[in-house]
Amino acid sequence: MVVALITVWKRPKWVALPIATALIILLLGSSGWVSKSLVRSLEWQNLPPAQFPQAEAIIVLGGGVKSALPPRSWVELGEAGDRIIYASRLYRQGKAPLLILSGGRVDWRGGGTPESADMAEIAQTVGVPASAILQDPDSHNTHQNAVNVRKILDAKNIKGPVLLVTSAMHMTRSLLIFQRQGIKAIAAPTDFQITQQDIAASQSNWQAAALDFLPDTYQLNQSTKALKEYIGLIVYRLRGWL
DSSP: OHHHHHHHHHOGGGTHHHHHHHHHHHHHHTOHHHHHHHHHHHHTTSOOOSSOOOOSEEEEESOSEEOOOTTOSSOEEOGGGHHHHHHHHHHHTTSOSOEEEEOOOOGGGTOOSOHHHHHHHHHHHTTOOGGGEEEEOOOOSHHHHHHHHHHHHHHTTOOSOEEEEOBHHHHHHHHHHHHHTTOOEEEOOBOOSOOHHHHHHHHHOHHHHHHTTSOOHHHHHHHHHHHHHHHHHHHHHHTTOO
């Protein structure tokens, strides 16, 4: 659209092209068919096994909690807050003796206590003892998550496999980054946006299929998240982080 605004002054006959391109991108990105395909292509790469093996620690990446800033009276969960709940459940099932919570806060994006501290508070509320929790409060991206967790694992002499908990859409990039750091990470994804029922409904129900063709802001948001992950994979690979 910016190109269209510039073009309308210098080449008015060409202005239809950038406008049409912007409209096509918007319509495709907000289509359920495109959005669900993009999201599924990421989420279904690392489906959880029927039974997780025993591990030496459970690593949880930040991104799903909100600090207790006024008017909030306590820590709150965002859409990706499944991460800490799921990890706490795995701990209580005896899958590993430690939770390693990784995530800081960027001051200019709202600030507050580190995500690791907020996740620790939630984990203790659902029954994980403080003695079983280790924190990395300084990470601001997935690469820093892996680097800082590597230091914690080395300090605790943890050499065996660990369970890596993050959103399913974020898992492909996260797993590659952690493996690049020499961490024996096993994918334990959560926060799935696309289920088998979603796909079946689109394929067997004409009303659901028709709705997927209509522009939808939620689908546009999902497409944006998926494209961010694909761009992240490219950028991280170029930087040698994968």
